[in-house]
Amino acid sequence: MAPTKYHRFRHGERCDECGARQWYAQDALRYCRNGHRLEGFAEQVADEDAFGTQGKVSRKKKEVRKKVAVKLSGDEGRELYLEALQFVLLRQVRWLVGEKGFPGDFEEIVRALWALRVRNLPLRGSEGVEDGRGRRRRGESAAESEDGYASSASAVMVSSQSEMSGAGSSLEPDFSDATKGTTATWAPDAGRRWKLPKLVDSLALCYLGCLVRRLPATTADFCGWAQRGEIDYLAALKGIPRNVRDRLPAEYHRALQVRDHIPLGRLQAAVQDLVISYKVNFDTIFPSLNYVPILVRFITELALPVEIYLTVKCFAEILRTNFSYPVGGKRIRTMDNPEVLLITLVVVSTKLLYPLDGVERPPRDFQDPRSIKFDWTKWQEVMREDTNKTSKNLLQGQEYKVTSEDVLTLEKEKLDDFMDWFESMWIGGDSDPRTAEMIRKPFEDQKRSSKPRDSGGQSNGDIESQRMKDRYEAINDTMLMVQPVPDPEDADIKKQDRDFCPVWRTPEDLPDAAKALYSKAADLAAIPLNTLIKGAVQVERQLEVWCIQRARKARDNEKSKGKGKAVWTGDDSDY
Incomplete structure (x- = not known):
């Protein structure tokens, strides 16, 4: 008796009862290796007239294998x-x-x-x-x-x-x-x-x-x-x-x-x-930095009086700076960065001309820049309102600050803006299959209600100009003239209390008005608040040293003129 010829099942098939993977044919029927009959199969004996007519042959399509790029090293x-x-x-x-x-x-x-x-x-x-050809x-x-x-x-x-x-x-x-x-x-x-x-x-x-x-x-x-x-x-x-x-x-x-x-x-x-x-x-x-237009932009963005511009120019001459990046020395200070120095001079000038600590420092005469009183409470209110009435949309550039808790309370327009930003920033435009489907699905074929954050037909320049105008109009309405208070007749060279300003070294030392100004200025220059405070301390120290040297020079001139017979030469340049 001839041995039984076993055949293997096609890929993925097996006996439903025992799971055998081999079968054999007997009497036009098919059985698994263990003798279980397999349903749905019967051999057909083809006659001579039906030669070559085996019916339609279907083949399983092979999965397209994606080519994996070779990583370079x-x-x-x-x-x-x-x-x-x-x-x-x-x-x-x-x-x-x-x-x-x-x-x-x-x-x-x-x-x-x-x-x-x-x-x-x-x-x-x-x-x-070089190789043989000289290359x-x-x-x-x-x-x-x-x-x-x-x-x-x-x-x-x-x-x-x-x-x-x-x-x-x-x-x-x-x-x-x-x-x-x-x-x-x-x-x-x-x-x-x-x-x-x-x-x-x-x-x-x-x-x-x-x-x-x-x-x-x-x-x-x-x-x-x-x-x-x-x-x-x-x-x-x-x-x-x-x-x-x-x-x-x-x-x-x-x-x-x-x-x-x-x-x-x-x-x-x-x-x-x-x-x-x-x-x-x-x-x-x-x-060096083309600092004049940048200085004007800093002052107008902060809605500060024009006197700040002249004060910054004077301080720049005192410090003998040309607003260029340092290239020598073993140590670079915070104030050596030209942009940090420029915004620091704006803040220090504002601090000296318009006190931020609430202490009254009356001017000596009407030529004193302090003769104008600046209402810092109104300034904070105007800057806060200007930020709040930007629009119902999410502020551009601040989308990364949205947290998972904020998503639950965001308004519909702001949530749509965040989703638009997330889609444009992080969802690949080439249908990356590795991107999780749950992340990609909300962005596919969706028409959200948010629209491009336009200005109703106005250009960005017109909007900025109108915004600056509204700020200055609101602040100028509250500015008042202060009656000057001359120094007492018996006052000597010793400085008066109004000539001193506090030094703030940490954010915790800043009063409310000062913290608002420092924070706004730091955001405007894209630097940390601590960096601005450190730069202000360094600038104030340099100005203090200059004042001490100037006073010492004046005393030395007085002493030198007091020796011997005094003769007036008509030259008052030392004063």
Whole structure:
């Protein structure tokens, strides 16, 4: 008797009773290996007339296997990261030129700065040796690519001290204070090389381009554009082509992914580091800040009297500053940053002219700027009302402050604005299958009631002008003239009590009016409140030293004139 011939079930099939995976045929019926009859199967004996007519054959479609991009590593991964960062920088520059009206040569300036930034970044283990045709291999100095930017393929860097090592946390250090950069950080010794640029360096390079071109843009402007999603930064990774993202190593993904906001002072610190590094490596000095239009903007945004402008100009001459970034010295103070110094001078001038502690300091005469009384209670009320009546919509750039508890109490318009921001910032536009379906589903084919936050046909400039006008009209109605109180006749050189102002060193020391002004000024300059307070203390100390030296010089002149026979020369310049 011939042995039984067993066959295997098709993939995914088995006996319903015992689960056997083999079967055999007997008497035109099919049985499993254990003898259980299988339903739905009967052999048909084909005759000669039915030869070749076996019916329709259906085949199971094979699942399409998605190709998984190979992650690059080593030098190739670093090259791709540089090219991706260069792509982000290019988009930022062209947005500034196209949307903000920056001059046409702005792109060439930033291109040159980028070429310098990546020039001294050799590949690991490459020495730039010439090949047989006289061309330099990888590791040569940066060349120009087709779009005019430095080619990352020949400019990739990283020494043994690369910040890309480890878990990647060193990619985004904390720049909560703009006083950490020193010349020692960029010492031009053979053992230290430039580190990989970070995403924040792209904004810093654009800002340095503004310095070169003398454009009155501040780091706070760049932070605001990035926070509102106008310029590529928060969601920069989403704008990079998909095939590039798939091949980037994980650590470079983390380098291009940022949190939902820019920490205060982070961009200022990045700018300071770049200024020092360009000086040390290439002996490049950047122009000083075009501070006059920025000063006017600070004063008008804070709705302060015009006398503040003249006082700031006088203090700038006393401190002998030209509002340029420091490039020398082992220690950089808070007030050495030109933007921090400028907003600090505005605050200190306001504090001296219009006391914030509620103490009456009458003027000596009508020429004294203190002859005008400034109502700080009204100022706080106007600034608070101006913030509250922005609109029913969520304030742009502040969406990241919404918490899970706030979502339950937000108005419908504000909730729609938050969802719009979340969709535009964090939901990929290429239908990334890895994105959780529960997160993506609410955003698909939905028409929410929120509309673009327009101004009813008015331009942004008209709205700002009207807002400033309303502020000043409301504040000027409360300003009063103060009757002067001359010094007593028997008063000597000793200063009067009204010539002294308190020094506040911590936020807890600030009175209500002072805290409102300091907080508003710090937000306007995009710096931490503690940084502004520290800068104010340093400026006040410098002014105090100047007053002491001036008084000492006056006493010395009096003593020198008192010796011998006094002769009047008609020159009162010492006074």
